[in-house]
Amino acid sequence: MGTVASAPADFSVFRTLSGSTATLERAATLGEGLAISQWSRSARETLGYDMPGHHTLSLYLRGGEKSFRVGLDSLHGGAGKFCVLPAEHYSRWSMNDNVRFLHLYIAPERLAREAVMRLDCEPRSLELRDRTYIHDDSLTDVCRSLLGTDWSRPDERLAASSAAETVLHQLLHQGVSRKTPQPARGGLAPAVRRRVMDYVDAHLDAPLTLAELAGVAALSTYHFARMFHTSFGEPPHAWVRARRIERAKALLAAGKSDLAGIAQASGFGSASHLSRVFRDAAGVTPGQYRGARAGR
Numbered sequence: 001m002g003t004v005a006s007a008p009a010d011f012s013v014f015r016t017l018s019g020s021t022a023t024l025e026r027a028a029t030l031g032e033g034l035a036i037s038q039w040s041r042s043a044r045e046t047l048g049y050d051m052p053g054h055h056t057l058s059l060y061l062r063g064g065e066k067s068f069r070v071g072l073d074s075l076h077g078g079a080g081k082f083c084v085l086p087a088e089h090y091s092r093w094s095m096n097d098n099v100r101f102l103h104l105y106i107a108p109e110r111l112a113r114e115a116v117m118r119l120d121c122e123p124r125s126l127e128l129r130d131r132t133y134i135h136d137d138s139l140t141d142v143c144r145s146l147l148g149t150d151w152s153r154p155d156e157r158l159a160a161s162s163a164a165e166t167v168l169h170q171l172l173h174q175g176v177s178r179k180t181p182q183p184a185r186g187g188l189a190p191a192v193r194r195r196v197m198d199y200v201d202a203h204l205d206a207p208l209t210l211a212e213l214a215g216v217a218a219l220s221t222y223h224f225a226r227m228f229h230t231s232f233g234e235p236p237h238a239w240v241r242a243r244r245i246e247r248a249k250a251l252l253a254a255g256k257s258d259l260a261g262i263a264q265a266s267g268f269g270s271a272s273h274l275s276r277v278f279r280d281a282a283g284v285t286p287g288q289y290r291g292a293r294a295g296r
Helices: 014-020 107-117 137-147 155-172 188-200 208-216 221-232 236-254 259-265 271-282 288-296
Strands: 021-028 034-041 045-050 055-063 074-077 082-086 090-095 099-106 126-128 130-136 175-177
Touching: 014 021, 014 034, 014 045, 014 099, 014 130, 034 155, 055 137, 074 130, 099 107, 099 126, 099 137, 099 155, 107 126, 107 155, 107 221, 107 236, 137 155, 155 175, 155 288, 188 208, 188 221, 188 236, 208 221, 208 236, 221 259, 236 259, 236 271, 236 288, 259 271, 271 288
Parallel strands: none
Antiparallel strands: 021 034, 034 099, 045 090, 055 082, 055 099, 082 130, 126 175
């Protein structure tokens, strides 16, 4: 799966809670760069998160009326309230009552990928807003889907994964702001970025190379790799792999080919290679994914 955090234990906030008095009720991977967990706690405790390196969406399910974020003492938790914690944030939390809460962990690379695909903009031009104890009806509705699924079952984990994708969509359209314009340093020009994206999507069934993509951008491989990472938030091989997984998902959902044919069409070469990478990225096998989609 590369270096993108995906298992719950890959995320710093999850590890911090695991070492506290909080009780883990359940947790699961929801695909590459996404994980979910549900917690409860009854002991008084102060917790701190120092630049965890990933984004966290927190929803209070029960309690929290006496708990607060240090420095924002006038704001208190409570059932139905959200916190949005960016990767580079710093916070201290005074937990003073019985609390039950849900966490969704998002790797920066995953949000960056969504920013490029959904908003057609560079991730570095956006910043996720730090928000404490907010009400958001649209997020509440999506989180009901997350809470109402059995994450241990492949078909229901896919439903939870779809709900998590909707959360990403909501965060991108409501929870991010444009950074103060700065002189552009590095990165691909918008037209070049779009040209590379279109080329990748048109040649997913071919053995793409770094030199080939650098040629599309008219750059050396060295400069292309650096500028691609700046513009897309992840290296070229990770982006191409993600696009291939998306192609495989679409073909599996359509149900019009066998696994070997889908592997060839999405650039994995063999059914076994597709199965291994797909399971790492989606949390289920291609067969389970197809079966769940057919059932829906």
